[in-house]
Amino acid sequence: MIYPAAGSMLYMLLELITAFLFGGLLLGLHRKIIARIQGRPGPPIVQHLIHTFKFYIKELTIPETSSMPLYVAIVLALSAVWVLAFLVGPVLLGPFSIIIMCYAVHKVSEHGIGLASGSPYTKMGSTRAVLSATAEMPLIVAPALVFFKTHTLVLSDIINYQILHGSLFMDLPLAAIATFILLLSKTPFNPFGIVWGKDIVSGYKTEHFGVIRGVMMFGEILGFFVLLWCFLTIFFGGIFNTPLTIMLTMIGVTIILGFICALTPMIAPYHSVMIQWIFALLALINVLFI
Amino acid sequence: MKIQKQTKNRILAVLTTLPILIGIILNTPLVISVAILTFFVPPSTYYLGLVLMALPKSKKEEDEREKITFTGY
């Protein structure tokens, strides 16, 4: 059997598909855990993937009020951004700043998805997306601390640093917690998920069905995978640096996330912003320990 | 001349998948393959999805769907 060379396009494509399948399974596990904690049997673990594939053969409806071609293009942008983040991050171990950019563009597309359809519910969701862009704060604090500590933001160098000096989690525990909150705010059913809260039907996703929802879910699964991988690599890169250990810890972190999501209620918009801010400020205290 | 929606989608699906296939065959340099994957994976999935979505309609299912008349309200 011939393996594709690392860095070739076929290799990257295969990695992409693997990450998509694995991320989908992780989100399925997440849902299962939430159900079990709440005393329900819950859907099977493959359900999230099946859900995504199902949307690919469902009929696509585009509201007449929507702003075309933005309505379609912005969803494609959402998944394209995470494809880029995946290629730069886990596959090529490139600069972390590109992943920050991808997160920022993800916020923009969330906002755009909500606005483009013209429905009042999605508009509420997108207004909240702007509000929740304050999750920017942990995003600036964590890389800043990592940069001051390691003097580099290229992921491969960060990993090398951690192999030499031990994991960054030991030095920057508060920054790691802030990043964990960031990760938490990207998982489904999380307490900070004001943008897709059920109080506004489905937030910015209310109008999106059919193929376009499938593409969106593809992007979200990849995004979850990339953020999880970044969290593990940046703060635990010294311990978990083989594919197997990373996969196992990803499952572990997903279980923890499941527990948190199942046991916490949805927080009101301004309070959600406030809590994320408090964690970011806590991370700033970490500067004293460097 | 107006192209039918299904034909248009098929053409676009082919057009968006083609660069990926070409990239795999030619073994393009790193930066170009990253760019190709970023730009063409989401639209190709989208258009392939659109083609898939329309497929069952052209067969028996379409007739069966028409048989069931709506009797709500």
Add this chain to the structure above:
Amino acid sequence: MIGRILNSLAEPKNVPKVFSVAISIILLFSLTMVFELNPNQLYPKPAPQVQVELAKQNIDISYNLAPYNRGGLPLEPDNRGIVRSQYQTPYEGWITAYLTPFSQFLRDITYHFGTTILGHPGGILDEVLYYTRGYDTILESTILFTAFTIASWVILNITAKERDKKEK
């Protein structure tokens, strides 16, 4: 308590106030610092008072531009003005003494218009900036004209419309 602070931040009216307070706190902290700056940025020239004195004695009429005189003759490669440019260009210092006829007239009658000659739109300052900092000047005027565009659109389409409504 924290919730109340955040709720007050949510009111757009309060935002400029909070912002200016934050800036003043930072500025107050920075005032306590010892500033030792890089002296390389100053170009050599006679002190302003000496420049004025020289102009009074009519030794060199170009000193009517005091305290901004940079010397040199326009478009004379052998007699360049003294400038410190950020980027090396072959045209450095060529145009620091160029004056429009009106500015020349101002310069000739009195030595009190130095700042005016320099600072009016199209004055030396623009030229000096252009030849020492390059495209920044274009960018600055772009910002200005964008602001003008917005203001004129608002005046033409909103204010004028309101006036017409009132007349009706």
Add this chain to the structure above:
Amino acid sequence: MNDILDLNSYIIGHVLFGDIVPYLTPFSLALVITIVVFTIFLALSKPELRSVTRFGEDVVRTTTVGKKEAKFRRFMTILCGVALIGVVTTGDIFNFTLFVSLVGITNVGIFAVVKDTHVLDAAFQYGLVMMICSLPLFGGVALILAKTGTLSLGVLAGIPGNPVLNVGRMLLLVGAVGEGALAPFFATKVEMIRAKGAPYINMMHLSSLMVFTRLIEILFIVG
């Protein structure tokens, strides 16, 4: 030690555009492509029909942006995109601040022509913040220039940090945060974003986040 290399692994090249001298790294290349793609799509899209429901009525009304208004806002959107390309590629902090203020002005332009009073009120407050923050924005750069004698990021990357430079960075941060309506001052932005015209509003959000990502890089490079 070169901070630009630490951040980006390698520099693709310099664009010799007069003397602004932008440089391209993988990071700024990704930003430029994102901005170009977004600007094209946002400029091409037509504004959405916003459905509005009112309490006590059983009707859903749709409203949209007027043609004249849409034209002007589209122009501002494109201008904002061009300014954003400047923000992410420039290799000179003073140009960076100028581009950031151009972005700020165009953002106000996008909202200044909306005919809802609450949006205009919020835009007015945002304009006030922008005017206030031009002091720290340009002051910070002036401080950096006075301390190091250079504005070029390529040179600044090699200069080690010191307290005065840190004050300059702090002022730059505050200024750019205000100019781009970033995190703590989101209130005006949220109010403004209730306006109609999805593509144009989205540009504003894009611009503030792009300014933010570029700002992080610049703060790392300086000092």
